[in-house]
Amino acid sequence: MRETVLMKGETDTLVIVTTAAGTEVLDGEEEVVETHPSDRHEAVLARYLAQGWEVEEDGP
Structure with missing residues (x-):
């Protein structure tokens, strides 16, 4: 499993x-x-x- 949090x-x-x-x-309320x-993690x-989001956390 991989999880990336974006802000x-x-x-x-x-x-x-x-x-x-x-x-x-x-989203922030855990709605899909x-x-x-x-696995489309890298593309997403x-x-x-590219839309201006920043990585807050990235890991397993």
Whole structure:
């Protein structure tokens, strides 16, 4: 499993979670924003970084 926490500004948070089941993006209230049936962690992370989000935490 890999989990990356992204921040934008003081309060906006997204979490990218990848498991054997695929990749999900959760908002600050843990609602699913998007889901992918395969490991798309790097592509999703790159897209959000390009939109101005910053990595707060990244790890297993």
